[in-house]
Amino acid sequence: MTTGDLSRGAAIRVGEDSLAVAGILAHKASPHELGGILVGWWEGSSTAVVVEFLPVPDHAAGRSRYERRHSLAQEQLNAYLASRDDSRLGYVGEWHSHLALQPPSRADRSELEAIVRLSRKQVALIVLAIDGRANSTYGLIGHPRWPRRAAIDGAVIERMSS
Ligand SMILES: [Zn+2]
Structure with missing residues (x-):
């Protein structure tokens, strides 16, 4: 695993409005973490375009614990995609809140690696x-690496006016 390398130009473009809505939902969920899946598309292999932060509630979430429920996430994604007529849209990743100004944890990185290794x-x-x-937004992009590894890069967050 390589970490924190911004030189490859990894970026995540996010719609201002959807980021603001996710921030409000995260505040409302406090003192529990909230998270879900990122919907959008890829431009090349190192730029993700995110148009929606789809929340996937976790009833067992805690102050520093959020686990994304896979079947619920799939259901919500399917329902969302069915409601939009845009063939570009699909799963691009994961999001969750931290209730302190803390970047992605070791556990977050391991989980991202596991998802990348599984999905290739x-x-x-x-x-x-x-x-x-106060708030801060952190981005990572995981890339599959032969044979069954993942490289994790820090990604710049670029805000798009939506
Ligand atoms: Zn985390």
């Missing part, structure tokens, strides 16, 4: 860190 595709992760009125 690049996967994005966004962490929305909120602490009172």
